[in-house]
Amino acid sequence: MEHYDMIVIGSGPAGQKAAIAAAKLGHRAAVIERRDMVGGVCINTGTVPSKTLREAVIYLSGMNQRELYGQSYRVKEDITVADLSARTQHVIGREIDVIRNQLARNHVHLVVGTGRFVDPHTVEVVGEDGVHRELTADKIVIAVGTRPARPASVEFDGSTIVDSDQILGIEQVPGSMVVVGAGVIGIEYASMFAALGTRVTVVEKRPTMLDFCDKEVIEALQYQLRDRAVTFRFSESVKEVQRHPAGTLTVLESGKRIPADTVLYSAGRQGVTDRLNIGAAGLTSSDRGRVEVNEHFQTEVDHIYAVGDVIGFPALAATAMEQGRRATYHAFGEPVGSKLGDLQPIGIYTIPEISYVGRTEDQLTAENVPFEVGVARYRELARGAIIGDSYGMLKLLVHGESRELLGVHVFGTNATELVHIGQTVMGCGGTVDYLVDAVFNYPTLAESYKVAALDAVNKIRAVAKVTGSGEFRPLPE
Numbered sequence: 001m002e003h004y005d006m007i008v009i010g011s012g013p014a015g016q017k018a019a020i021a022a023a024k025l026g027h028r029a030a031v032i033e034r035r036d037m038v039g040g041v042c043i044n045t046g047t048v049p050s051k052t053l054r055e056a057v058i059y060l061s062g063m064n065q066r067e068l069y070g071q072s073y074r075v076k077e078d079i080t081v082a083d084l085s086a087r088t089q090h091v092i093g094r095e096i097d098v099i100r101n102q103l104a105r106n107h108v109h110l111v112v113g114t115g116r117f118v119d120p121h122t123v124e125v126v127g128e129d130g131v132h133r134e135l136t137a138d139k140i141v142i143a144v145g146t147r148p149a150r151p152a153s154v155e156f157d158g159s160t161i162v163d164s165d166q167i168l169g170i171e172q173v174p175g176s177m178v179v180v181g182a183g184v185i186g187i188e189y190a191s192m193f194a195a196l197g198t199r200v201t202v203v204e205k206r207p208t209m210l211d212f213c214d215k216e217v218i219e220a221l222q223y224q225l226r227d228r229a230v231t232f233r234f235s236e237s238v239k240e241v242q243r244h245p246a247g248t249l250t251v252l253e254s255g256k257r258i259p260a261d262t263v264l265y266s267a268g269r270q271g272v273t274d275r276l277n278i279g280a281a282g283l284t285s286s287d288r289g290r291v292e293v294n295e296h297f298q299t300e301v302d303h304i305y306a307v308g309d310v311i312g313f314p315a316l317a318a319t320a321m322e323q324g325r326r327a328t329y330h331a332f333g334e335p336v337g338s339k340l341g342d343l344q345p346i347g348i349y350t351i352p353e354i355s356y357v358g359r360t361e362d363q364l365t366a367e368n369v370p371f372e373v374g375v376a377r378y379r380e381l382a383r384g385a386i387i388g389d390s391y392g393m394l395k396l397l398v399h400g401e402s403r404e405l406l407g408v409h410v411f412g413t414n415a416t417e418l419v420h421i422g423q424t425v426m427g428c429g430g431t432v433d434y435l436v437d438a439v440f441n442y443p444t445l446a447e448s449y450k451v452a453a454l455d456a457v458n459k460i461r462a463v464a465k466v467t468g469s470g471e472f473r474p475l476p477e
């Protein structure tokens, strides 16, 4: 029996950071993971392969250059799956190597196999060779992540009817595709295939999509996708997905039948707690396989923590990493600083991409917070014209009285990078005046912050001018 200060089950972003944090605090840590999954869903089937594919789609389709060189511009005419996946295995391999090296140099033991609880302090690991070994620990972190939900009414075959793990292995770029579920995964893939010229139909049971984002941004995304021949079927539920010799048929509850070469079923994910035997640890999981935790990521059994996708929203890699670090610090009594608050950015890698931090207009309105909106359009920035992005925009939500930044919403080129400027200002308690007074490099997209800040301040000033309040500062002549 081997004893550790901490055992982590799962080597995705959450598990890695939990284990390395333990090692950095001087504790003996082990990570349990299956041989072919080092790095988790993030590296092997989720974030990294999908974002590598996206880069290939953007480059080979030439779509980002079309405003500059014409709508017929392509880098390659017949794009094959081999072209698209050429870089993927290389990037995955490189990332796995980095993770293995980081664990090794921090003396974190990587124990290969599948873990299951024997009792609250003991985890049995079953290797691929069938060999069992038992590990014990003072602290245990559950970081087992999720897998695609696969209902029995869908005839998955791995080639024409696929989940988001299998989509990476399809043999050709389909002429038509149904995407079931307009969640982040569904819409990211819908936008990639639409960019390749696939006729995509998205079926979503809710009346809208990505409704946690800014409404105007989602409308802009829908406009762009419709322009690329994406059809949306909102408020429609999929009853079954059938496989026929001539293709697939998606049958909706409303009676509609949609034929397509390929179906991507991306209607949610299930926590991987079913084979963990968590009952032996004194724990339970929800019907979606999720484990409940408190603000310190502690389960109802004090020395067992759960982090990452297995605890649910927001289910993002960056958040998972931070949850892992914080869980370990709490477990070993190390101070962690302020609570993991509202300033976690959301990045959605659709084409074009979306990112935001803070609150939305709808949330602020519901909370009766007075705010002004400052907008900058990329088409009015020199950098926007240079790169040929005429649709991009950045929107700042600013408190009408205190002038604090309450939210930053970005749509278009580099949105997922740009958002961090606003996040930093917000995190440091800055106001819109910092952005008004700052000088940004020119020509850049970052300049959009200054343009949007001036727009917001002008609107605040207009209100002050009417009300005659002390906030009124006349514009310079």
Ligand SMILES: Cc1cc2nc3c(=O)[nH]c(=O)nc-3n(C[C@H](O)[C@H](O)[C@H](O)COP(=O)(O)OP(=O)(O)OC[C@H]3O[C@@H](n4cnc5c(N)ncnc54)[C@H](O)[C@@H]3O)c2cc1C
Pocket (backbone or CB within 6 Å): 009, 010, 011, 012, 013, 014, 015, 032, 033, 034, 037, 038, 039, 040, 041, 042, 043, 045, 046, 047, 048, 050, 051, 113, 114, 115, 116, 143, 144, 145, 146, 164, 185, 272, 275, 276, 307, 308, 309, 310, 315, 316, 317, 318, 320, 347, 349
């Ligand atoms: C298609 C797709 C695209 C995505 N894109 C993005 C993105 O662009 N940005 C972003 O931030 N997030 C993205 N995500 C989400 C991101 O991948 C997850 O938030 C992140 O991987 C969660 O990390 P985790 O550590 O909780 O779990 P995971 O990465 O799921 O890792 C869990 C690991 O635990 C292992 N495990 C499970 N059970 C056991 C057991 N009993 N014993 C041993 N090991 C076990 C699994 O093998 C797995 O390797 C995407 C997800 C998908 C599916």
Ligand SMILES: NC(=O)c1ccc[n+]([C@@H]2O[C@H](COP(=O)([O-])OP(=O)(O)OC[C@H]3O[C@@H](n4cnc5c(N)ncnc54)[C@H](O)[C@@H]3O)[C@@H](O)[C@H]2O)c1
Pocket (backbone or CB within 6 Å): 180, 181, 182, 183, 184, 185, 186, 188, 203, 204, 205, 206, 236, 237, 238, 239, 266, 267, 268, 269, 313, 314, 315, 316, 347, 348, 349
């Ligand atoms: N860029 C990123 O950060 C990124 C990218 C991909 C995934 N992720 C994460 O992965 C997680 C899982 O994503 P997801 O998109 O699979 O899940 P999801 O649960 O967010 O979306 C599933 C969607 O499918 C719909 N749906 C369910 N059953 C349906 C049916 N029968 N017919 C039609 N529609 C149906 C749901 O209403 C929902 O909108 C998310 O929480 C997300 O945060 C993040």
